[in-house]
Amino acid sequence: SAVISQKPSRDICQRGTSLTIQCQVDSQVTMMFWYRQQPGQSLTLIATANQGSEATYESGFVIDKFPISRPNLTFSTLTVSNMSPEDSSIYLCSASAGRGMTDTQYFGPGTRLTVL
Amino acid sequence: KQEVTQIPAALSVPEGENLVLNCSFTDSAIYNLQWFRQDPGKGLTSLLLIQSSQREQTSGRLNASLDKSSGRSTLYIAASQPGDSATYLCAPKRNYGQNFVFGPGTRLSVLP
Numbered sequence: 001s002a003v004i005s006q007k008p009s010r011d012i013c014q015r016g017t018s019l020t021i022q023c024q025v026d027s028q029v030t031m032m033f034w035y036r037q038q039p040g041q042s043l044t045l046i047a048t049a050n051q052g053s054e055a056t057y058e059s060g061f062v063i064d065k066f067p068i069s070r071p072n073l074t075f076s077t078l079t080v081s082n083m084s085p086e087d088s089s090i091y092l093c094s095a096s097a098g099r100g101m102t103d104t105q106y107f108g109p110g111t112r113l114t115v116l
Numbered sequence: 117k118q119e120v121t122q123i124p125a126a127l128s129v130p131e132g133e134n135l136v137l138n139c140s141f142t143d144s145a146i147y148n149l150q151w152f153r154q155d156p157g158k159g160l161t162s163l164l165l166i167q168s169s170q171r172e173q174t175s176g177r178l179n180a181s182l183d184k185s186s187g188r189s190t191l192y193i194a195a196s197q198p199g200d201s202a203t204y205l206c207a208p209k210r211n212y213g214q215n216f217v218f219g220p221g222t223r224l225s226v227l228p
Contacts, residue, residue: 043160
């Protein structure tokens with residue numbers, strides 16, 4: 001299993017500023033992901049954080065808006081840049097642990113972001 | 117592109133009832149499928165993972181089944197309790213190392 005922590009747990013930010021969210025896993029994992037959950041909605045994948053290379057973004061998400069770092073196998077950051085009220089969401093870090101078909105996905109507690 | 121639906125969208129039951137939550141997915145070529153619960157304002161907790169070669173998995177009062185050929189999974193909750201109140205999400209995965217695709221969830225409320 002994997003235990004995932006995120007910082008900050010919540011923040012209130014002004015329009016036009018940026019926020020960096022940190023994600024720490026208690027063990028080395030192959031895959032790390034960042035999701036967004038808008039109010040009342042299910043989870044949408046933003047990107048896969050690749051260790052040592054650029055993240056892989058899903059359609060509708062771009063690196064300039066959501067730069068991601070993953071310097072090692074246990075840590076990743078997501079930055080929400082030039083924020084607008086539409087970016088108000090819960091941002092969730094996730095990691096896959098296990099081998100083969102027992103590959104299980106674990107989630108952090110989320111970062112609740114409110115943009116004024 | 118994988119699409120996942122969950123029925124019902126919301127469910128309210130008295131304590132003690134047995135429940136069935138349904139999940140359907142359009143692409144049956146899945147690697148495994150995971151059921152999660154999410155409490156309001158919180159992250160996701162993994163409940164059960166079913167490998168594509170398996171028919172069902174059990175954990176305590178929870179039993180998840182998988183019919184890959186028809187693109188369906190069900191989560192059975194026995195003797196429901198108020199503490200089971202949460203949103204339940206179904207998520208199939210296409211290949212090892214890839215992300216899960218999430219359904220919209222079933223919001224469950226178990227009344228004392």
